[in-house]
Amino acid sequence: MNLTDDIQLQELKNAFISFYGNSEEKIIFAASPARINIIGEHIDYNGGLVLPASVNLYLRIALRKRRDKKIIYRSVKSEKVFEFELDGNLAFDEEKDYANYLNGMFLFLKERGLKADTGFELLITSDIPQGSGISSSAALELCFGKIISHAFDFEINGVELAKTGRRVENEFLGLKSGIMDQFSIAMGKKNQALLLDTSSLEYEYIPLETEPYRIVIMNSNKPRKLTESKYNERKEECEKALAFLQKEKDINFLCDLSVSDFKKLEQGLASNLGEKFARRVRHCVTEMDRVRRSAEALKNKDLKLLGDYLNQSHLSLKDDYEVTGKELDALFFAAVKEKSCIGARMTGAGFSGCAIAIVHKDGFEDFAERVGKEYTEQTGFTASFFACQASDGVSVISV
Template sequence: MEKENEILAKMQAEFAAKFGADAARETRSYFSPGRVNLIGEHTDYNGGHVFPCAISLGTYALVADRQDSKTQIYSMNMADKGVIEFPMSGLSYDKAKDWANYPMGVVKVFEDAGFKAGHGFDILIFGTLPNGSGLSSSASIEVLTALILNDAFDFGLDMVEMVKLSQKAENTFVGVNCGIMDQFAVGMGKKDCAILLDCNTLSYRYSKIALDGASIVITNTNKPHSLASSAYNVRRAQCEHALNELKEVKPELNALGELSNEEFNQLAGAISEPLERQRARHAVLENNRTLEAVEALEANDVAKFGKLMNESHYSLRDDYDVTGKELDTLAELAWQVDGVIGSRMTGAGFGGCTVSLVKNEAIEAFKEKVGKVYTEKIGYAPSFYVANIADGTHRVK
């Protein structure tokens, strides 16, 4: 808790320096977490299940109301970009405004949905998430912006509605065709629980994470990667095409996530392109693996959960082809360390992070062994974060 107080105190001083120390202006503070997905990767836009949790790393905001209708926003993590200014109405994507397009996109989809901002803000941002790590810094700031707007203007939206608008901002404004998982985990996270979410229906339940002497360790490849320009949208299109071919033999099918493994094996021949067949196979098997993994965890079979995490990585590597040398190296090294229950890539891939379940007494050895060999093989060092499972986006008291 002290750490949060220290961060906010530092932010208050920076806020006064950037926006003027007008004592009459009250600031409100907010926190929006990042997320890590324990299992269920690239299933969300295929109508399958995911099993993410919100983490204690995330994005803080200090917010003060302005009298006019413009917003000034500044990130302590992107000091070189300076204070970025935008109007609270009629926005369109502006490359020059860089990272501010994420909050701008949320303002725009709110306005389009009939929730028009009555004034602008001065906003100071500070993030504890490593950038481009695949821990959803973009979803974190989108849901944060949604809550700031909802709070300031009493729009009366519930969190699921804010989550949907945040996803829409990323899809339609930023142009990344992401599924709902990231924003959902960020907004709906709950301390010490992961969320089993059916991305087809948005039905969800919380599952208590009792790891029994183990912790979630996130390892960042530190490889730069950009989602929008990566092969993400290509994978999505491949799955959609495969689904359309399957619909020709099974017209009632709405999503790949509706198929059992057996059904898929029977129907797979209808997908003409071998590569698309592989992509669809990952989506189907990963969905069913996720359900099996949650069942194992709820039966206190952590070892089985770990084994399924490993299988998830094989599938993402071999069928979905989204891992790459850095992520594969991290996962393979993790599997060799005593005390590692399971390890896999998390997030979109092509860089970013792995998530590992590691026995607490093995964490230091894990960092040392994986860090040393990865650095030798790749040429630069990874970063390690032991993650606590946190609550979703909220106003800080």
């Protein structure tokens, strides 16, 4: 991507100079895509397979070194300005908002060997809706990690960059998330999905050829903060179920169980821990099976079969894992009634945010109008719709 080919990058450059003025130091640019998870939800922290793709909604950062030790963070969409000293206190501070993601990434990269001898100033702009379940936070982590590493000549590959982003969420922010978001943004490829084994980090690119259909992001426009959701509660339930099942079966993760294994253990799990825990595990096990089958469906270009698996996934997330909520259910049920749609489901952590649908390209406008109308009638919110394409992962942009 070249600056002259991207109007938003040119606008970012102009805004950067407006905020910070001119300097002899070069301005560096980086862009990070959003991600959707086609299927494989809430099993990335249970050792499962996931099938995400990075998509063409972007967070962009402009960065320039300073001649002093000051660090300045700004965002086009916020009036807040965060200032730190290079060797000062960069510890987590709830009042520092998005600066925590940047400071966490900076500290962990320094632990890995990044040497910063000057301060820097940066400006962020983003097309990715915050709190919508398509990884605005991971995009911020990875974009900053990529650009700061480039600025200070620090070599780090995509897998290690993804691991560092996960550390920020797990250790710096206290969010018990898996690695799927960071990995898919770091390693994404145009027109490819990524079949990732979250227990080993082995991965395979799967052609994402959807013609004549499009993958449509349906944003409920009811944001939620992941740290305030029941995400950690679900993870703790899975950990408790795993500890019980390990007494019966030699497994490291819930997703090590086959569907037939689970059926043999289901009654004992429900009797000892409660039926709720059996439902949580059932989702993990059946979702793992759906991911495998979905990857094969894509390889065979069987989009209608893929759509069936998406529908099954949403219902499992609704009934067994209980993470969909009124808004995502409204989008799902409105979408699957449309003739142009062959499958849909929530994507991301749930509790509002986004859903995806596979929609015939000729029916997109009617689909968005009708689904949007029904969704508003049921929830009072106004949804937005975006037909997306799989894109390359995070990169520094030459200008």
